[in-house]
Amino acid sequence: MKPRLDWIGAGLFAALLAVAPLFLNAYQVDVLNSIGLYALLALGLNLILGEAGLFNMGHAAFYAMGAYTAAILNTRYQIPILWTLPLSGLVAGAFALAVARPVVHLRGDYLLIVTIGVGEIVRIALVNDVFGITGGANGIFGINRPRVFGYIIRRPEDFFYLIWGCVALTIFLFLRLKRSRFGRALNYLREDATAAEGSGINTDYYKLAVFGLGAAWAGMAGTLFAAKMTIISPESFSFWESVVLFMIVILGGAGSIPGVLLAAFLVVGLPELFREFAGARMLVFGLVMMVMMVVRPQGLWPARGHQGFSLAALARAVGP
Amino acid sequence: MSQFFPFPATLNLANLVEEFFQQLTNGLAVGGIYALIALGYTMVYGVLKLINFAHGDLFTYGAYLGLTLLTSLALTDRLGFALGVLVLALMVMGLVAVLGAILERAAYRPLRQSPRLSAVVSALGASIFLQNTLMLIYGARFQVYPENILPATTLNIFGLYLPLMRVLIVLASVLMMVALYLFIQKTKIGTAIRAAAIDQDAARLMGIDVNRVIMLVFLVGPALGGVAGLMVGLYYGQINFTMGWVYGMKAFTAAILGGIGNIPGAMVGGLLLGVIEALGAAYISIAWKDAIAFCVLILILIVRPTGLLGERVADKV
Amino acid sequence: MSAADGAIAPTESALLTLREVTKSFGGLTAVNGVSFAVGEGAVVGLIGPNGAGKTTVFNLITGNYQPNHGDIHFTGQRLNGLRTHRIIMLGIARTFQNIRLFQQLTVLENALAGCHYRMSGGILAGMLWLPTQRRVEKAAVERAVQELEFVGLGQQTLTVAKNLSYGDQRRLEIARALATQPRLLILDEPAGGMNEQETEALIGLIEQIRARGITILLIEHDMRLVMRACEKLVVLEHGGKIAEGSPEQVRSDPRVIEAYLGTEDEV
Ligand SMILES: Nc1ncnc2c1ncn2[C@@H]1O[C@H](COP(=O)(O)OP(=O)(O)O)[C@@H](O)[C@H]1O
Numbered sequence A: 001m002k003p004r005l006d007w008i009g010a011g012l013f014a015a016l017l018a019v020a021p022l023f024l025n026a027y028q029v030d031v032l033n034s035i036g037l038y039a040l041l042a043l044g045l046n047l048i049l050g051e052a053g054l055f056n057m058g059h060a061a062f063y064a065m066g067a068y069t070a071a072i073l074n075t076r077y078q079i080p081i082l083w084t085l086p087l088s089g090l091v092a093g094a095f096a097l098a099v100a101r102p103v104v105h106l107r108g109d110y111l112l113i114v115t116i117g118v119g120e121i122v123r124i125a126l127v128n129d130v131f132g133i134t135g136g137a138n139g140i141f142g143i144n145r146p147r148v149f150g151y152i153i154r155r156p157e158d159f160f161y162l163i164w165g166c167v168a169l170t171i172f173l174f175l176r177l178k179r180s181r182f183g184r185a186l187n188y189l190r191e192d193a194t195a196a197e198g199s200g201i202n203t204d205y206y207k208l209a210v211f212g213l214g215a216a217w218a219g220m221a222g223t224l225f226a227a228k229m230t231i232i233s234p235e236s237f238s239f240w241e242s243v244v245l246f247m248i249v250i251l252g253g254a255g256s257i258p259g260v261l262l263a264a265f266l267v268v269g270l271p272e273l274f275r276e277f278a279g280a281r282m283l284v285f286g287l288v289m290m291v292m293m294v295v296r297p298q299g300l301w302p303a304r305g306h307q308g309f310s311l312a313a314l315a316r317a318v319g320p
Numbered sequence B: 001m002s003q004f005f006p007f008p009a010t011l012n013l014a015n016l017v018e019e020f021f022q023q024l025t026n027g028l029a030v031g032g033i034y035a036l037i038a039l040g041y042t043m044v045y046g047v048l049k050l051i052n053f054a055h056g057d058l059f060t061y062g063a064y065l066g067l068t069l070l071t072s073l074a075l076t077d078r079l080g081f082a083l084g085v086l087v088l089a090l091m092v093m094g095l096v097a098v099l100g101a102i103l104e105r106a107a108y109r110p111l112r113q114s115p116r117l118s119a120v121v122s123a124l125g126a127s128i129f130l131q132n133t134l135m136l137i138y139g140a141r142f143q144v145y146p147e148n149i150l151p152a153t154t155l156n157i158f159g160l161y162l163p164l165m166r167v168l169i170v171l172a173s174v175l176m177m178v179a180l181y182l183f184i185q186k187t188k189i190g191t192a193i194r195a196a197a198i199d200q201d202a203a204r205l206m207g208i209d210v211n212r213v214i215m216l217v218f219l220v221g222p223a224l225g226g227v228a229g230l231m232v233g234l235y236y237g238q239i240n241f242t243m244g245w246v247y248g249m250k251a252f253t254a255a256i257l258g259g260i261g262n263i264p265g266a267m268v269g270g271l272l273l274g275v276i277e278a279l280g281a282a283y284i285s286i287a288w289k290d291a292i293a294f295c296v297l298i299l300i301l302i303v304r305p306t307g308l309l310g311e312r313v314a315d316k317v
Numbered sequence C: 001m002s003a004a005d006g007a008i009a010p011t012e013s014a015l016l017t018l019r020e021v022t023k024s025f026g027g028l029t030a031v032n033g034v035s036f037a038v039g040e041g042a043v044v045g046l047i048g049p050n051g052a053g054k055t056t057v058f059n060l061i062t063g064n065y066q067p068n069h070g071d072i073h074f075t076g077q078r079l080n081g082l083r084t085h086r087i088i089m090l091g092i093a094r095t096f097q098n099i100r101l102f103q104q105l106t107v108l109e110n111a112l113a114g115c116h117y118r119m120s121g122g123i124l125a126g127m128l129w130l131p132t133q134r135r136v137e138k139a140a141v142e143r144a145v146q147e148l149e150f151v152g153l154g155q156q157t158l159t160v161a162k163n164l165s166y167g168d169q170r171r172l173e174i175a176r177a178l179a180t181q182p183r184l185l186i187l188d189e190p191a192g193g194m195n196e197q198e199t200e201a202l203i204g205l206i207e208q209i210r211a212r213g214i215t216i217l218l219i220e221h222d223m224r225l226v227m228r229a230c231e232k233l234v235v236l237e238h239g240g241k242i243a244e245g246s247p248e249q250v251r252s253d254p255r256v257i258e259a260y261l262g263t264e265d266e267v
């Protein structure tokens, strides 16, 4: 596809999405909101897993960190929920750095196991009401509705624009990041960390940085989640949330932003369409994962071979 | 002073010692189960460098198949307890071994040449698939092993009263581990497995049929995992379709603790983890029981990623 | 090691110095008490039969492995214990025996990896695509394209690396290494898998690199290349150094002749 066609397609999709709430009922809009939240989370995970190739199956832990930070600040200290956004991101990011620091140099599948372990420890800690502030298995309730310029965000349509606005902003920022020095470093890491290090790139630094960044994004998504639900509990951040996010990135195509969006729609949206088969949902996922790896390991909508038109344009501008 | 000791000090001490040994033997039984599962992880990792995520679910299949066979064939009624359980165990091992071989064929063999991530994702998919198949067949609720089949005997060992089942599990798991160890160390096939684990290409050049070795590993590992599932059913009486995840993760921790790819390491790691967990749950906090194994996992990876018995190897550049 | 046999003793003035370097893997001693020096501006060859420990020496120099004994100095600075990227930043660049390119990325992106550590810009600058970042990227692309043209890949900047021919892949690795602007370039079997014409072109390329004032240390089995390109050779066998000197001296050294007897893939 030509770059221009890409942009036309993206514009049409955005426009369609923007007017969707006018034609959908509250329930359907709520499904779109869920998709948006998962997309937001998966875009962050995509940096870690898709761009940098680091196996992270504990993303829900960072999500939980953000959601609980927001909920605690809001219910205990009456800080408006959306104001907690940067702090939630910071807490989740800092937590990720702390846990990743000692293990980030480990072989890929060890990292996978460690992140699963961290996810479980966080969930158990939340259930056990760690420090007496997480409310145990019941969680935290009574989180305030967010307020933007005096307008209280309450209805699903309101949240729709808040969440998808964040998704749009994320895509805008991540597309740029992807084709910058930082983004390329992540790809070098994924392709061959030894060669990257041997080209003068501090691979440990980038591994940590991308973990922190992806986790911070999950933390901020956690704030949105807390604001939307007004009640949060540990079961929203189970291991299976991490698996679903992992699946969205792999299914869509590691490193591909449109792929991640498409997969978020499929993985979160399709089960809502086929509710009578809800019990078989995970079974189908499992089967799809196995089959995909054989027939289409690069994902449904894989990332393009080369990154970013601007780099190509630059090369042409200075080239022979 | 006396208000601190409502009971005579001597009796209290005896209680503490008794309690300690109860926890210790319980830990050994659970550890034996972890070790049996861990052997499957470590053997597959040794040969394929793959974490077989679905291994924990094969363990669950062992528990469910055991329950179904036990209730439908009434083996213990016909053959008596000892022979009945033995026949049951062999049947479970056989069936789960076949499942393991099918898994290898369907989920891993097509990906032998693919990047590591593909095999990991496929393993995860297989795990989810197996788990949910069980859920659709048996339902999501806990299943209960019939209580009346087990003789509710306790054994008196040096003055310590231990449940029969606990003693049997420790004995049976140690017996199977020793048998496996001898099989790997002393037989020709065992040597082939060890060779393939060190260097597949070299093993192939030496005339070893690596595909057969892999198939064998996927028969033996699941057989041991399956019988571990049966043990859990008999020991705790309750099973659930998701239990393979928790047990699997802990067994994998045990494998890493001992040194992944190292068979005696998996045994030591399993027993050690079982004991650490039992004592931790008893003396630190029962609520954090499931977190203990993960903390051990993270600590060992930070301090000594090669595990207790593993050797340091430099990655080739 | 006496000066009489023409060997250059390790000195502080040399660009790179290895002193009594030993590395073992388990029971196998891959490199055993090896010492040699590479003077500024020279082209030095490291030769020896397969498994002699040559690649291991390279991996020790660039910090991929740490020596068990001995030390390595570059421009007077001790390299032991430094991480690989720090060593590259000091001015050593390398290629790999079994080509290690970023296979899925374009030729240009591969070369840009070499420019990376001299560029600025992190997460924020990247996300916001600030004007400063744009300038930095443009300058880096210019550098990378220059190096690609230098090795003869100027026409293929947007080709995905895995689609390049074998010889081109080796050249791209050299371009990526050159893009780090090194003082010392170490090449591990640069002619491996190349045909005669490509090897000929490679000899020319090595000449040109040297003309830029870059010192070269290379491992190579192709004796014609070694004899023509190198002014000094270091010969390893079973992890130990068995000879050192000019190509002529080395060629007539009885121990070298003995070491090479029976190995037919050389010469
Ligand atoms: N990471 C490693 N682990 C174990 N043995 C290694 C490792 N790297 C190299 N070796 C061994 O060291 C010896 C020297 O290897 P190498 O330096 O690659 O030789 P050369 O490059 O001269 O052909 C070989 O026997 C090789 O098997």
Ligand SMILES: [Mg+2]
Pocket (backbone or CB within 6 Å): C054, C055, C056, C097
């Ligand atoms: Mg070599």
